Amino acid sequence: MADLQPVTWAHGATRVGDNLTRFALWAPDAENVRVVFDDGEQLVMIRQAEGWFTAEAACDAGTTYRYQINNDLTVPDPASRAQQSDVHSASVVVDHATYPWRHAQWQGRPWHEAVIYEVHVGLMGGFEGVARQLPRLAALGITAIELMPIAEFPGDRNWGYDGVLPYAPEHSYGTPDQLKALIDTAHEHGLMVILDVVYNHFGPDGNFLNSYAKGFFREDKHTPWGAAIDFRRPQVRDFFIDNALMWLLDYRFDGLRFDAVHAIEDPDFLQEMARRIRKAIPAGRHVWLNLENEHNEAHLLQEGYDAQWNDDGHNALHVLLTGETEAYYEDYAQDTTAKLARCLGEGFVYQGHTNRHGVARGEPSGHLNPTSFVLFLQNHDQIGNRAFGERLSQLSPEPALRAATTLLLASPMIPLMFMGDEWGAAEPFQFFTSFHGELAEAVRNGRRSEFKSFSAFQDPERRDKIPDPNAESTFKHSRPAFDDFEKHQRGPWVELYVHLLSMRRRDLMPRLPGSRSLGVTILADKAVSARWQLGDGSTWQIDLNLSEQAVAAELPFDRYWLFDSRGPNARFDEAGKLPAYTALVSLIPRAPLEAIS
CATH class of the missing domain: 2.60.40.1180 (Golgi alpha-mannosidase II)
Incomplete structure (x- = not known):
């Protein structure tokens, strides 16, 4: 198939022939750049127009290298296709043409057949661990798995939203070929694979772009993570659009979920990305593009994007199930039932309505198909952003949760569940990282101060009990009991999921x-x-x-x-x-x- 052929991307190291690799770095603030190989050899890169440096070298896949800026700073490739170990290690040349795809003719499935299961790859045991769960997920009635971000991040434990090398699969999860094998196996079982990608910021440790490409950022615009990425520049746009295309073409992911696009400070970048992706995908192949977008911009769902995560629906249901009304749930505390009704009938709750801050949010969405909205009762954010990471199984009466689960899996909206939901998992999903030194202390203190305004955490001693994100125990306590699934599968929750998803497949999907x-x-x-x-x-x-x-x-x-x-x-x-x-x-x-x- 045409889309299985390797592509030469603008950024990074790509194979351009037998034993020949092209290196390209956008470094407009650098005077000179070298490719420094781990065997001691160095290669001077040639300055090109508009801040580019390029070079070609006779080297095989597996070759390790770094870039040296101005005869001083040595950095990994910001478009590294793999890392030797961590973000601070050497980058690795990858040849995407060598993987022997077993299901190269796979074309995906139409969007209305989506039943999505969100997973954290590290908690499931890496790419190979996720692959071991695929047969039972397919038997359950799941049609797609969604991987939380896998871009290389500092340390071995992280949610993934602190990634700094977006082209490189996280080394602790497995190799590029092991990731491809996971996707290949999913296709064997009729499962799509969606990847969560983060294009609104870089993580706080291991990003050196500001040292040689200050134009990547704009100091006049700021996000919760610092200076905004400057999507006005074509080199920056290509960096992220090529990244999206790499996942879809080189790895054959079936879709992407774009994290927090409301933090992308550019009026038309998202439209351009959707156009270029749709143009690059061969006719007949199904590729899904989903948004997380607090602005509820309904027009994007008619401009190349299939759906948006419907936080409005989740928030209204959470208030009804738990009675919680603090923080962002305050926007759903009044007329909650009417808000749920608006969600089910029109998609978004906030369609230009004023929120608790007095700000109008959203656009009219009632004209959109119900499948333009991804509905969920839980996801990584909504569990993990709680101080102790409790799931609804600990917060809601079981009969009420069963009723809400029925709504989720039977609604004409696209359902998404979080790993472990299918057996009513009791294990928490907590916020975890593996930072060190001052950054670890800042993250630990920031996590605890985040909850100062909550009534339950006015007492500093109670705040001190919030799990330390950097402790390995926080990560381990967040792992659902996948090994005990033989016991779970005979329980009432699995039976509920099997019956509902069977009904959805039989009676609803063909008519959607x-x-x-x-x-x-x-x-x-x-x-x-x-x-x-x-x-x-x-x-x-x-x-x-x-x-x-x-x-x-x-x-x-x-x-x-x-x-x-x-x-x-x-x-x-x-x-x-x-x-x-x-x-x-x-x-x-x-x-x-x-x-x-």
């Missing part, structure tokens, strides 16, 4: 293209009835009650019910009432039953 909302009725506090017209003209209905009391509801005739979150033997004690902590899923065919039987 062309679906649209028919409106949402508020039944009572914490209770709604949502209806969608599916692509074949049938009606899909979810009646949800997250309250402790039964509520009046006009329920469909029982022969159309597909699923009751309480179980197959649940009873209705009051006619015309939706029981407490219940979700019912119904399919009302377009034609009478006799006509389709």
Whole structure:
């Protein structure tokens, strides 16, 4: 296939022939640059126009090298394809043409078939550890796994959002070929693989760009992580767009999730990236592009992007399930049921509405297909940003969580779950890093001071109990009990997931293209009835009650019910009432039953 051929990218070391590698570094502030090989040889790079330095050398894949700037500073390649060990070690030449793909004809799956399972590769045992979980995930009904960021970061433990070498897979997770083998195995099981990429900032340790390419950043604009990346410059744009294309073409990822694009200070970079990706992908191949975007910019979902993570939906459901209303949940504390209804009927809750800071946020989204939104009850952020990383299994009544899970997996929106959700994992997911020295102390103190404004952490002694991100125990305590899955798979949570995902695959997925909302009725506090017209003209209905009391509801005739979150033997004690902590899923065919039987 054409897209399996190696590509010569603008940045970094790429193979351009047998035993020939091209090195390219954008270093507009450097006077001279050398490639310094670990065997002691050095190669002077030739200054080109617009700040580029290039050189070609006869060297094989596996060759280790660094760049020396102005006969002084020695740095790794910012577009390194692999590192010898950590971010401060030598970079490694990689030949992407040598991996023997077993499923080279894989074309992916259409977006409406997505059922996404988010994982942290390190906690699952590296690329090979993730691969071992794929058969059971496919059997469960998952159709895509989403890897938290894998770009090379400092140390061996990190969420991945402190990456500094975005082209290099994290060495502690495995080699580039082991990553390809993971993707190859996923395709063998009919699973797509999505990668979370971070293009809004670099991590705090191991990034030397400011020493020789100050133009990478703009001091007039700042993000929570420091000076904003300057996407006005074509060399900077190419650095990130080529990175996205590398993952999609050289590694054959099926999609990308772009982290916190609201922190990208450029009005049209995202549109250009989507255009160039769509142009580069061969016709017939399915590639998914998803956004995390606090600005709720609905127009981007009609300009090359398939969907956005719907934090609004999560936040409203979290308030209803837990009663928590501090920090960003304050925006969902009032009229929470109405906010959930708006989410189910129109996508975003905030569509130009004013938030707690008095700022209007978002754009109208009711015209978009339900599959333009990724819905979730938990993800790495929403668990890990809690002081102790508790999951909903510790925060919500179990029947209510079962009802909300039914909504998640039966909604026409695209469902996403976090690793361990399928058995109601009790293990926390905490924030962890492996920094050292002053940076470690700053991160530890910053993590604890982050919760000063929360009522539960006014006492400094309680704040001191927040886990140290740099302690290895914090990482170990965050690992779900994958080894005990034989025990879990006979439990009620796995049974719930299997039944719901089977129903979704059988009754909803084929009808999803062309679906649209028919409106949402508020039944009572914490209770709604949502209806969608599916692509074949049938009606899909979810009646949800997250309250402790039964509520009046006009329920469909029982022969159309597909699923009751309480179980197959649940009873209705009051006619015309939706029981407490219940979700019912119904399919009302377009034609009478006799006509389709």
